[in-house]
Amino acid sequence: MKICVLGAGSLGCAIGGTLAKAGADVTLINRRPEYVDAINRNGLTLRGAGGQQRVRVLAATSAAGLGVMDLIIVLVKSFDTLAAMQGAMCLVGEHTVVLSLQNGLGHEDVLADLVGADRVLAGKTYVGGLLVTPGVVVAGTQGKETLIGELNSRTPDRANAIAELFNAAGLVTTVCTNIRATIWDKLLINVATGALSGITGLPYGALYQVPEVRACALAAVAEAMAVARASGIQLSIQEPHEAWDKAAAGLPFEFKASMLQSLEKGSITEVDYINGAVVERGAALGVPTPVNATLVACIKGIERGLQFHPQRKEAA
Incomplete structure (x- = not known):
């Protein structure tokens, strides 16, 4: 599964880096060149309860040239949702799933208007991230749950597959039937x-x-x-x-x-x-x-x- 984290700030790096550490094919998108350069040059360092580990993961300042993704995890700031997703439509293919793990209310509706409600999953995460320096992030993942679910009444097969991937990486994830x-x-x-x-x-x-x-x-x-x-x-x-x-x-x-x-x-x-x-x-x-x-x-x-x-x- 090809995964892109759209808005790889501190939280996006914590989640994307944890997935990459487990072997997932992850690309991190962050608009700031100094962050991207540091990750591509030195890897992403994750600090947590068990110490720290350097993870090799691809980073980019935009979606251009990255190709179609299977899963786009949206973690941009709420006010950037529309513009960020508009700039990342080149990542969306026939079977792409778009998962919002953002704080606040209403992002899933903005995404649904752009890519179609059938592509969008909503979720919330209690994982924490704190940027130390470019390329170094404190990842608060231990015991922190992520919950995801379908917006409509379709079967949760896609959500189950994503949850299985997250759980295998150590991100405790549950599929919810009432995601709202x-x-x-x-x-x-x-x-x-x-x-x-x-x-x-x-x-x-x-x-x-x-x-x-x-x-x-x-x-x-x-x-x-x-x-x-x-x-x-x-x-x-x-x-x-x-x-x-x-x-x-x-x-x-x-x-x-x-x-x-x-x-x-x-x-x-x-x-x-x-x-x-x-x-x-x-x-x-x-x-x-x-x-x-x-x-x-x-x-x-x-x-x-x-x-x-x-x-x-x-x-x-």
Whole structure:
């Protein structure tokens, strides 16, 4: 199976590198030449609970000339989904499957509009990735589950085949019959820690030492759960603390949420697709979401501040 990771940042490298380490035919696409050059020159170094290992894997800055893939794993930032997939249509053949493992809501619908709903699988992963330097990534894979499933009612043969491949590589993967509920479950995890990590600048270990942060996180998750239930979603997470506890399980002290990683690079975040999605859907359903609205406002302010204080971006 030929696999391409579209958007091979820290998480994409963690997943793609783990698959490549197990012998899979993987190509990593990252727009930044320095990342691609480092991987092609020195290999991809994965650091984890069992030490570190260098993996030989192909990297490229675009899809041009790579040929048709059997599986495209989409891990670009939410706001880049449309443009990235439009630029990667040369990878799509008659039997290509497109799997979104992105954070937030709505990506699978964008992909379905481009390549057809029958090609698209949706999923969520609790695997973590943290970029150390170009070509060196902390891969939080141990005990971290990935869940995938069909968007429509077709048989799960394709999903089962992908899960078998992932499991063989050590990526614990389960096929879900109700993937949309799973997407909401993962959203709760991101709501619990993403914005708060970005606002405070704290990695997970330090973040979890502040009781007031925990209280704020639980309030934000409770709002998201109320919105999900008003939407008719049957969540597997029953209490807000479950999302908070699960978010950091198995990750090292220094691990940073993706929103914090984005801000430290001077980039905008995916807050519109996480806390912002809760606020938007809550407003449509008449469910109050003041905590999430406040978190969105804080992140937007920090993003704006990076424009007015470019030296912060350079320091990061």
